[in-house]
Amino acid sequence: MMRRIAIPAIVVAMALGVLLFKTEPQSSEARQAHKDAHPSNLQQFFSAHTAEEANGKSVLLISIDTLRPDHLGMYGYTRNTSPHMDAFAKNGTVFTRAYSTAPLTTPSIVSMLTGFTPYRHGVRLLWQPMDTDTITVADHLHRAGYETAAVVSNIVLGNEASRIGERFAFYDESVDEPEANRPDMLERNASRTTDAAIRWLKNRRDTGQPFFLWVHYIDPHGPYDAPSDAPIDFAHDSPVPVELERIAEYVRDGELNDGAEYVDRYDEEIAYTDREVGRLLAAFDALDLSQPPLTIITSDHGENMMEGHKYFSHGYDVNDAVIHIPLIVRHPSIEPGANSRVTSITDITPTILEFVGLPVPPKLDGTDLVRNRSDKCVYAEGLDSGGSGGLHRTLISTDTKTVVQHGRSNEPRDRWQFDLKLDPQAQKRLDIPESSAAFERLCDLIRSDRDPGGRPTHLANDKHSHGPVAGNADAKSLRALRSLGYVE
């Protein structure tokens, strides 16, 4: 019944020849390698594996927007923000050094669903549609007979904005409910997101068919305004006054300049989302499945608290506050416990494919989280919308975090490194030694990037050419983007 098609040796050999991270090519070769490594070439691999049969195990993928791991109990937070996810994590593998590829929803989510870094899948901005020839994990699973479904509650993930929806047989992107106190702001809160996911679950016609369900919650994203029935009302002892201008405008509550109050509210959003994730997990636990689904909980990026150049925001750089993410993987067949290996959001797609018994395309940036035990180096980038039009790029290995800042000329403007053995929080900038291989690799990567300055060439002259949003959003969408702080 089960059938596996072996990956032809020639495909493996070609893939090994073009892996940028493995071969460290020089610039002209790197350019050619990059061209060869474009995800569209995976179409050949995809076509060669038609109607592949998987093992029939189902998958539940939960992503929570703007969620910092260090505000969760399982990552050591002392506040009770995440009792349901903590209970879930007790039987799961908790990856303590997981990173997003970008501090921005769309590039990061496309990495999660494809296994590619942004310079490979090409999505650098919000409201920038994914290439039609990019293959997602949902495409693979659909081809293998899975029921694919998603419930997403961030407008930038709507199909018109991202073209992600058409990769799923069912895509619920309804976010047109005005928020109680701000009728201009469209949203769907965690309760309604969970309701929608459970509704899909109950309406499934063929319960024998394996499924892949992805649920994306928005609630910890600013402005922080948990509903009145949120489980916990956090309070602090002493105010932490901050300059009002340092607080991102869309998060600011009038003249409120007590940073600790914003942290309380952010934590209340997490506790509220946690309750709703708990309700979703309970609905799956109650299912009469022959075996539980592989369940993954993660985030698209973090959030500056009182850090970075703008407090209570994200999207600009590659500081740990915005690219360090939670990542928990659970299934009875997977050994639980903490895992401190450096991992990436790009690892999620190969992990799912491997788990369901489908061949993993040989050119992905990510690797299987369960079987891969070797140390690796992960990549992330941050579009600087502070007016420079530049980009921060980083390579993070077990011991070091190397950062390069550059502009549209692609020439490095600044560079620094962190010694993660002595400084695990990556706080103290050090000079980069001349012999740094990571720096050379970043320079090669910058030179071979098909989008100079990290901004897609075809969007270089759009009306938001210095911001993180592509210029094709309509007026209604722009209003909603403004309410999330993405457009000024």
Ligand SMILES: [Zn+2]
């Ligand atoms: Zn996001």
